[in-house]
Amino acid sequence: MYNLLIVDDEKYAVAGIAQGIDWTDLPVANIFEAYSAKQARELMEREPVDLLISDIEMPGDSGIELLEWTRTHYPEAETIFLTGHANFNYAQQAIRLGSYEYIVKPIDYDELKKVVAVALRDIGEKREAKAYQETYRQYHDKWMRQKPLLVERFWQDLLGLRISSSPEKIEEAIHLYNLPLHARQIVLPILISVEEWNQPLNARDEEIMEYAIRNSAEEILLAGSPGAVIQDRSGVNVALLYGDAGGEEGLERLRGRCRELLAAANRYFYCQLSCYIGEAAELSKLPEMYRALLEREHDNVAETNAVFALGEGAAAKAPHSIPYAPAEEWLVLFEAGQKAELLRRMEETIRAIREREATAETLDALAASVKHMLYRAFHRKGLPIAGGSAASRGGIRTLAQLRTWALEAVEESYEAYHGQIPDTRAVIDKIHQYVADHLTEEELKREEIARHVFLNPAYLSRLYKKETGIALSEYILQARMEKSKALLAETNRKVSDIAETVGYANLSHFAKVFRKTVGIGPKEYRQKYQK
Template sequence: MFNLLVVDDEKIAVKGITIGIDWEPFPIGQIYEALDVNEAKLILAQNRIDIMISDIEMPGANGLQLQEWVRTNSPHTETIFLTGHANFEYAQQAVRLGSFDYVLKPVDHDRLQDIVKHAIEKIKEDQEQLDFHETYKMYYSHWVNELPSLVEKFWQELLGGKIPVNEERLSRNFQMYDIPLQMTSTIYPILISVENWKEALNARDEEIMEYAIRKAAAEIIVVDQLGCVIQENGSTLVLLYDVEGNQPSLSDIKARCEAYISACHRYFQCSLSCYMGEMTPLLKLSAKVGDLFQAERNNVTRSNCVLMENETDQPLVNKPQAPTFADWMVLLEAGKKAELVARIQENIDRLQHADIGPETVEAFYYGLLHVVYHVLHKKGLAVHDMLPHQELQDYGNATRSLNQLRNWAVRIATISCDYMNSHLKGVSAVTAKLCQYMDEHLDEELSREELAASVYLNPAYLSRLFKKETGLSISEYSLKIRMEKAKKLLAESNDKISYVAEQAGYSHFSFFAKMFKKYTGLSPQEYRKNFQG
């Protein structure tokens, strides 16, 4: 609905319009009356007036002066002027002041209704146009805010091969996302690899910190250059555009990367390296980024530095062998945490001063895993009760660098020793020897008397001693180690279940299946399906 204001110093003229004209067919809500300019201003200030019909000649301030005030204070109001004089100067001023129309008195009611009808149509059109512009402005603002994410998604899809590398498609995307590149453009790619967080972070905190290092890369490395920072395969990738007027030198880029590494070390408490690629044509960018990721995988000794592409391709020499782990087994079995951690630290220190490749790191990783699995299994303890599988076998993070390998190895050694000490605390040499004997003869049906003879004790006394020190009877302990071995084989191999039963010391498959379900609540088939699934 639209509001109407009629302004005239003659009351009868006002009433002739407000009452004398049938406004029922028009979408008119409120009709206001004013007998002078001051009264009209008050109404306009307190109410939304869409159409104003005003006389020009009035005592004091006239209608043209009122229109000047309306232009500033109620610019959406459409004004229709009335006057008893056919003065051309009035018409000129009315047009100059933005009035909608100009009508001579005496007013023809049909003519005035027609003018008001057109004024309403204009107001509707103006409102629709205003709504369109406001909507466009809102969505444009959203577009601008989302543009960095859209640019990042574009580069991720291009590097991942999801966007065909043809001139028409790329030119359209460059124009859409305001990327100042052409098919012939070249780019400097820089891979940022976070090697270690000094403080332990949960998944949410690590995601926040990685966002922070991407923002810092934009502020320190890209800064006033044309380019962007994206997330690629879990790492941060900087792309500097080599276009006219924006041609950074390699020495300048390297200096910025060094400043960036220093800032991240200071403010984010992390160590990281920057792998700098050479100036690369757009068509070969995906392959070049792949080369940088390969260089990151090959580098396990250098940290907190900028590595140029030609520096990461040098062959490695004098690769030391991975350490032997027999003495580590002895230390873990004895629960000597300090000595085991010291051995790990010494070995990694030696590796850091040698030229090694990722295969040496892998050998160290799998060697320590073997030590943990072997010793705990020997003691009849379940590895998965000590630590979830995904935390124990964290290959992706543990083998990225020697620093991360050190953190993982020390953590696993510490947890394993603590677990050993807490579960075998107070166990005598006799009980420990009996546990070892039972573990080594798992595939045999041993009687209590045979077990007692192996440690030279009376069977009844041995049973009481074993129960006192372990909390389990000999038969319960035997069942436990058999079931734990079966669980391990079911989870980590595809061997037939009948073979698993034999390895766990059961000659009859049906009896094994019965005991396994009683122990775990699942059949062997269900356990394998659930765990491997």
């Protein structure tokens, strides 16, 4: 929720805005009123204010001076200016100081409400971005300062079998590390599996985010109880609770905490996790228990973002659990150029696998069938196998990930095999024409464009970036702005009509995007360049 402050030396004007607009459908908590810049400053020192709606021309300090003071003391607050005159000097100063909007009286309350709604949305986005950056900075600083801890080294050595499993040797290691444990200590392990990142991260950022996940796991899973959350020498994250779960009731509470961790990871750390809860064991038996958890994680290829207890729902390892993948039939369709039918049959096979108890061996078998089909097709034609997706399936641990890999591998290899890659310019031209024909649409979806050029959406994005050097979303924005500039310079159409023509239903939002992209507002651009 947000706080508004209305500033005008005319009380009826303040009352008109405060009471004449229905604010109930906007996230507005409080509406404060002030009748001079001095009163506004005093109020802002007492109450938090997110958005000012201020007159420019007032007795004493003007709205411009109030904005200068606000920028110094409360830089995150936005300001919408109201004025009775379209004074260029005032507008110039307002733009220089970074005011959000500049509206000439008499005020259209509906238009003002729309501007406020967009402003509050932008303030919220900035607030969320700042919160994320602050969280990232905190964890980054902690990560940079972190030194190898003795407790983590002990657990790494124990789980990695660098310490003998005999109670005597474990007791010696505990004494060496000076830890508050004993050889007969009961410990319950929880393996925390990072299955997939929801956005691209480099290796360094992944390390920082995994550190943040371990901190969150310590807060949520341990919840103040004795224990540790560490990363083993292979990079696997594991929580170690000193003691047992406390029966079925305790195990259910632990499941709830794991689900809470999964939700936090998805919301704050841009990843999907699964938790594998082991059974409490003495330190001498803990490495064996840990291996069982690793094997359970390895065998789970069908379910993601879930909580498992050891021994529950484990996939059966019977020979018939690996379904038949008709690679020879796929090969015939691939070579005949029947891509749509090939993809349909592959989807059928994957769907059949999903309905059974899929295992890691299932993934290997399906991947082998796809590679067999592609390698045979390219070998027969005397061509080298296409790179990219077809060459490797590294990092794939679930059936959903394998599906994405398999379909992309076929898409990329099909185009290379049938000689369509050299004609990428035609694909780019077709994309550009589609964008030009649909600029009036507020949302130009990648999926629709991909369907138009008969490509996988993810492959389309990579192809476009590779061929043009910019992202598809950047090009769409450029196309909207170039069309806007042409209409502003060559016609007398209203700015609001031009905004709708290029896909912006909200004039204020269009003006803001235009100013950010071009450097000046639409009206200023027209004044400068109109022929």
